[in-house]
Amino acid sequence: MEVKEARQYVVDKLEYAFKPNSIAVIGASRNETKVGFKVIQGLRKCGYEGELYPINVKATEVAGIPAYQNIKDVPGDVDLAFVSLPATGVFDALKDCVEKNVKIAVVSSSGFKEVGNGDLQNEITKFCREHELPLIGPNLVGIGTPYHDFNCGFIPYLPNKGPVALISQSGSNLLAALGSSQIDHFGISMFVGLGNKADVDFCEMIKYADKEPNTKCIAVYIEALDSPEAFKKACLECEKPITAIKVGSSEIGVKAAFAHTASENQGHSNAEYDKLFEESGVLREKTWQEFLDTSLALGNCPPLRGDNVVIITNGGGAGLLAADHFERLGMPLKELKDISPDLRENIRNYMPAFGSPLNPVDISGTATSDMYGGALKTAYRDEHVDGILISVCPTAVTDVEAITETVINIHRQYKNLGKPFIMECQGGNECREAIMKLRDKGIPAYSTPEQAVNAMVALRRYSHIMNKKEKLIKNI
Amino acid sequence: MEVKEARQYVVDKLEYAFKPNSIAVIGASRNETKVGFKVIQGLRKCGYEGELYPINVKATEVAGIPAYQNIKDVPGDVDLAFVSLPATGVFDALKDCVEKNVKIAVVSSSGFKEVGNGDLQNEITKFCREHELPLIGPNLVGIGTPYHDFNCGFIPYLPNKGPVALISQSGSNLLAALGSSQIDHFGISMFVGLGNKADVDFCEMIKYADKEPNTKCIAVYIEALDSPEAFKKACLECEKPITAIKVGSSEIGVKAAFAHTASENQGHSNAEYDKLFEESGVLREKTWQEFLDTSLALGNCPPLRGDNVVIITNGGGAGLLAADHFERLGMPLKELKDISPDLRENIRNYMPAFGSPLNPVDISGTATSDMYGGALKTAYRDEHVDGILISVCPTAVTDVEAITETVINIHRQYKNLGKPFIMECQGGNECREAIMKLRDKGIPAYSTPEQAVNAMVALRRYSHIMNKKEKLIKNI
Numbered sequence: 001m002e003v004k005e006a007r008q009y010v011v012d013k014l015e016y017a018f019k020p021n022s023i024a025v026i027g028a029s030r031n032e033t034k035v036g037f038k039v040i041q042g043l044r045k046c047g048y049e050g051e052l053y054p055i056n057v058k059a060t061e062v063a064g065i066p067a068y069q070n071i072k073d074v075p076g077d078v079d080l081a082f083v084s085l086p087a088t089g090v091f092d093a094l095k096d097c098v099e100k101n102v103k104i105a106v107v108s109s110s111g112f113k114e115v116g117n118g119d120l121q122n123e124i125t126k127f128c129r130e131h132e133l134p135l136i137g138p139n140l141v142g143i144g145t146p147y148h149d150f151n152c153g154f155i156p157y158l159p160n161k162g163p164v165a166l167i168s169q170s171g172s173n174l175l176a177a178l179g180s181s182q183i184d185h186f187g188i189s190m191f192v193g194l195g196n197k198a199d200v201d202f203c204e205m206i207k208y209a210d211k212e213p214n215t216k217c218i219a220v221y222i223e224a225l226d227s228p229e230a231f232k233k234a235c236l237e238c239e240k241p242i243t244a245i246k247v248g249s250s251e252i253g254v255k256a257a258f259a260h261t262a263s264e265n266q267g268h269s270n271a272e273y274d275k276l277f278e279e280s281g282v283l284r285e286k287t288w289q290e291f292l293d294t295s296l297a298l299g300n301c302p303p304l305r306g307d308n309v310v311i312i313t314n315g316g317g318a319g320l321l322a323a324d325h326f327e328r329l330g331m332p333l334k335e336l337k338d339i340s341p342d343l344r345e346n347i348r349n350y351m352p353a354f355g356s357p358l359n360p361v362d363i364s365g366t367a368t369s370d371m372y373g374g375a376l377k378t379a380y381r382d383e384h385v386d387g388i389l390i391s392v393c394p395t396a397v398t399d400v401e402a403i404t405e406t407v408i409n410i411h412r413q414y415k416n417l418g419k420p421f422i423m424e425c426q427g428g429n430e431c432r433e434a435i436m437k438l439r440d441k442g443i444p445a446y447s448t449p450e451q452a453v454n455a456m457v458a459l460r461r462y463s464h465i466m467n468k469k470e471k472l473i474k475n476i
Numbered sequence: 477m478e479v480k481e482a483r484q485y486v487v488d489k490l491e492y493a494f495k496p497n498s499i500a501v502i503g504a505s506r507n508e509t510k511v512g513f514k515v516i517q518g519l520r521k522c523g524y525e526g527e528l529y530p531i532n533v534k535a536t537e538v539a540g541i542p543a544y545q546n547i548k549d550v551p552g553d554v555d556l557a558f559v560s561l562p563a564t565g566v567f568d569a570l571k572d573c574v575e576k577n578v579k580i581a582v583v584s585s586s587g588f589k590e591v592g593n594g595d596l597q598n599e600i601t602k603f604c605r606e607h608e609l610p611l612i613g614p615n616l617v618g619i620g621t622p623y624h625d626f627n628c629g630f631i632p633y634l635p636n637k638g639p640v641a642l643i644s645q646s647g648s649n650l651l652a653a654l655g656s657s658q659i660d661h662f663g664i665s666m667f668v669g670l671g672n673k674a675d676v677d678f679c680e681m682i683k684y685a686d687k688e689p690n691t692k693c694i695a696v697y698i699e700a701l702d703s704p705e706a707f708k709k710a711c712l713e714c715e716k717p718i719t720a721i722k723v724g725s726s727e728i729g730v731k732a733a734f735a736h737t738a739s740e741n742q743g744h745s746n747a748e749y750d751k752l753f754e755e756s757g758v759l760r761e762k763t764w765q766e767f768l769d770t771s772l773a774l775g776n777c778p779p780l781r782g783d784n785v786v787i788i789t790n791g792g793g794a795g796l797l798a799a800d801h802f803e804r805l806g807m808p809l810k811e812l813k814d815i816s817p818d819l820r821e822n823i824r825n826y827m828p829a830f831g832s833p834l835n836p837v838d839i840s841g842t843a844t845s846d847m848y849g850g851a852l853k854t855a856y857r858d859e860h861v862d863g864i865l866i867s868v869c870p871t872a873v874t875d876v877e878a879i880t881e882t883v884i885n886i887h888r889q890y891k892n893l894g895k896p897f898i899m900e901c902q903g904g905n906e907c908r909e910a911i912m913k914l915r916d917k918g919i920p921a922y923s924t925p926e927q928a929v930n931a932m933v934a935l936r937r938y939s940h941i942m943n944k945k946e947k948l949i950k951n952i
Contacts, residue, residue: 038872115830141841141871154872157904171841172791172869179870179903180923223796247796250803252811252835256796259832286804287926288797288902289765315648316736320699320723321764327726328762335728354591356735359728365617365647393648394655395617396514396630426764427655428633447656450763 001125005230006203010134014200014208016103017136018145018190020079021050023152024071024102026093027084027109028054028062035084035108037063038154042142046158047149051076071096079103082152083138087111090138091124098131107137108153113196113262114139121262125198134204139195139261141171146188147214153193162187163216163299165209167202169194169223169261170247177292185439186296189214196262201227203234210238217299219291220244220282224263228276235280236473241298241462242282245291246273281465281472283458290454297444297455301420303463306386307331308339309456310379311360312347314367315393318424319360322391322449329457333359340384350374365395369402373410380414380421387420387459389452392434394427404434408441420459424452477601481706482679486610490676490684492579493612494621494666496555497526499628500547500578502569503560503585504530504538511560511584513539514630518618522634523625527552547572555579558628559614563587566614567600574607583613584629589672589738590615597738601674610680615671615737617647622664623690629669638663639692639775641685643678645670645699645737646723653768661915662772665690672738677703679710686714693775695767696720696758700739704752711756712949717774717938719759721767722749757941757948759934766930773920773931777896779939782862783807784815785932786855787836788823790843791869794900795836798867798925805933809835816860826850841871845878849886856890856897863896863935865928868910870903880910884917896935900928 023043029036040054040063053074054062061067068074071081071093081102083093087109097105105128112121121138128135136143142153146161155174159181168174171193181188190212192205202220209218218240225231235242248257249270257263277284283298285291309326311333313319326333336344336359344357350371351363363371372390379388392403411421423438423445425431431447438445446452499519505512516530516539529550530538537543544550547557547569557578559569563585573581581604588597597614604611612619618629622637631650635657644650647669657664666688668681678696685694694716701707711718724733725746733739753760759774761767785802787809789795802809812820812835820833826847827839839847848866855864868879887897899914899921901907907923914921922928 033873035872042872110830156870156872168793170791170793170796172789172871173793173797175869175871176791176794176902176907179905179907182904183908221793223793245797247793247800250800250808252809253796253799253803255811256792256799256832256834256836256838259792259834259838261792287801288924289926313648315646315652316732317644317646317649317697317699317723318652320646320729320732320736321649321721323729323732324723324726325763327729332726333728335731354586356732358732358735360732362732362735393651394632395648395651396511396518396632397509426652428658429655431655432659448764450765 001122001198001226003201003203003227003230006207006234009132010200010204011207013104013134014204016079017106017143018150019148022076022078023050023080023082024053024055024074024078025082025084026055026071028056028067030059030062035154039082039084039152042151042153042155046151053078071100074100081105083107083109085109087117087120094124094128094133098133102133105133105135106140106143106152107135108140110139112138114259121196121198128199135199136192137195138198141174141193143192145190157182159188159191160185163189163214164295165189165212165215165218166191167194167205167209167218168221169197170221171195173221180292185436186292197226201230203227203230206234206238206242210240216240217295218242219295222246223248223257223261232276232280233476235282236469236476243285243291243295243298244277244282245285245288249273279472281469283461293446293451293455294458297422297458298462300442300444301459302418303466304387304420304456304459305463307460308384308386309333309389310339310385311389311391312363312372312375312379313360313391314363314365314395314398315391316362318391318393318449319362322389322453323360325450325453329453331457331460335359336361340382343382346378347375350378366397369399369406372403373406376407376410380410380417380419385419387456389422389424389456391424391449394430400425400430400434404437408438408443411443420456422452422456424449477598477674477702479677479679479703479706482683482710485608486676486680487683489580489610490680492555493582493619494626495624498552498554499526499556499558500529500531500550500554501558501560502531502547504532504543506535506538511630515558515560515628518627518629518631522627529554547576550576557581559583559585561585563593563596570600570604570609574609578609581609581611582616582619582628583611584616586615588614590735594738597672597674604675611675612668613671614674617650617669619668621666633658635664635667636661639665639690640771641665641688641691641694642667643670643681643685643694644697645673646697647671649697656768661912662768673702677706679703679706682710682714682718686716692716693771694718695771698722699724699733699737708752708756709952711758712945712952717759719761719767719771719774720753721761721764725749755948757945759937769922769927769931770934773898773934774938776918776920777935778894779942780863780896780932780935781939783936784860784862785809785865786815786861787865787867788839788848788851788855789836789867790839790841790871790874791867792838794867794869794902794925795838798865798929799836801926801929805929807933807936811835812837816858819858822854823851826854842873845875845882848879849882852883852886856886856893856895861895863932865898865900865932867900867925870906876901876906876910880913884914884919887919896932898928898932900925
């Protein structure tokens, strides 16, 4: 439901949604297939060590933990109430939460606005707002953070630790991203599936993530915005980069988004959203892969302060794919001689005579880790170079592991210069392992040239956003 | 160098490039870092069992194999001569090959047109053409096929077996694809890095691949075409789908492509290539990922004969990303009721009441393998459905493995109906394993909705190409 702007009490209480000392599960179940069981199992398995109170009208214990008939019977304070009752029982449970002075409610139950029960949902929202009990959901899949071993919902695993806060309206896409996080080392700081967002809205989550110390980039998956103005204000006031993907824009998607999370897109065109994101200083991405890829870059790199990007590669083909894609995205590469007077000659020291000191700099298929290292240092040290993209392809003489170690060390030495450094490495297992190692060290690394270019261009787009943000804020 | 059209003697002799009974390595080396050693090592390691003759002016044996001073000293016939000498020695070696009546020459040496030695390269080409000795390369990384355990060049591994013939001008991109083949189960039938393509041209490789029995789709990476008309004719006469990626179109890419493989793009605009590909009945892809993804689909699936695609998903978000992307690509989804009169009610039997029988069909986060199976069969059996895309997201109750087994079985039963079936599965390890298993069974499977949609749309584009091919042929 609409909010005029991010409410401070909500933002403050979100601390209890990500770091609760005590949790009551209303609708706790002994049936292992039910959410009321899975949530307790997930909390335990992932390492939650706070108080846990199953609430069940019949059972005296659930999953080996003493249960209570009503949340009001719980002896201690309750920070977070997780509600997994049938839709019809949710309102009464929330009334009990208010009486118990619960700090925040998280509701996984579906069967509200998305199936036509909009009135019930609205009643609940009004009640929660009157009593300043923030409600996340309903129709929510989970919430958590790997930094506090906290996984609250029915998500099978915690993601890898990292800089990206993932705020998703869709549960399935949140799950997909958390899975990718594990296998692709896409690091996440905190995550939430907002579901129907009956009460707590994107704007409040963004405000919270802005202050959350592990978060360096905020990634938002949107099916519809109830409160575009509040969203815009929160984004403009946010000091961290924000990427967004907005679905439900196609003709059939409008209907599907309503059926999914009761999202209302009728009459809101894709172009309107484009405008909104632009005015909000948000980087909109089209595909899910681009959304993840640019979030990774923004979470790990400084903004790209100019257009002078140098590509260093041992594969002419990969360099060409990258060069074409830079031009396709409106940021054509410049030749080394047009970037800096001495760069061409300096970088020549690190390639055989048959290499090509153009840009992409093709240090040839015979390139060693020393050549890569020398070329990388040269680019870092040149004051006219704004960003560096290194591409490695596994020829029979390429030592991918040694190159990876070398660039990690050089990155560590030079990263305080504030120049984005991105890697691309496509091939077999040796390349996959290199990507994982690089990502673990805070270097965005990708398996195709175009992904790396998208990421670099996103850093430039963010730099432009930072420059015009002051002006945008005045327009609110 | 230009050819007027594909030469029959070249196409015929290409059989010896992929299935030679005997190979001479001119420039065989005892130095393990040299191509002249690597090629012998690679042939042996991957299982080549034909005759192998190292040619080395000084050594009497290389890698434990008796060596000869000159190819003319080899006692038996030589099908293929692999030349890895310095550029200056190549011409003499080819003269020897002609005397020895070698069937085909493969030249890895660089130092020709790409570094300014165009005259030498042209002389060699003329000589080879006069003597009908086809020359692949120079500046080539390798050639081979996993179906004959044949890996000839300096490529570290053979790819997985599968339906895609990969004809790449770039060595590095070929290497990247072969690496991806291993870790992503992207199946390849035959591969070659054409390098400078001084003699053997794309058109001849395409003609050969068209007849090669394991190939179902031909994927071509191009930096520049010397013989566009010959290319067009070969493509139009080809009975298999062809995908192409063309680089070197950006301003800086024109220079980089010349430095890389002596490719001449000056004065050939990107739009001209668009037109050429369209007139040739070739599917042009923009990014490397799209190139691989659509090749996989075209290699495994029949063309999509109509626009009636049904999406079945357990994740509303994934469905929305797919629906939006279909519309973005100009092929919007239709609602079930607009596809077939009974489809909506029939498919309802396989979802809970709170699922959504729109399109995407959201069979809900609780979907079992039986529900997936029932919905898939229903879509297969409906005569109005042209293609099916199934998306699986790993909720806490999703049995990804069981769903995978179910759809593989149903696909086996129904694939003779000629309807494309594509899977999308994004998440952690269980999803990655599912994708590999599906790919091994000939079902294109991807990790993001947009990739799956790109693949499905490519099958529709190919269907349109087939319909207009007759008309295009008349225009040659």
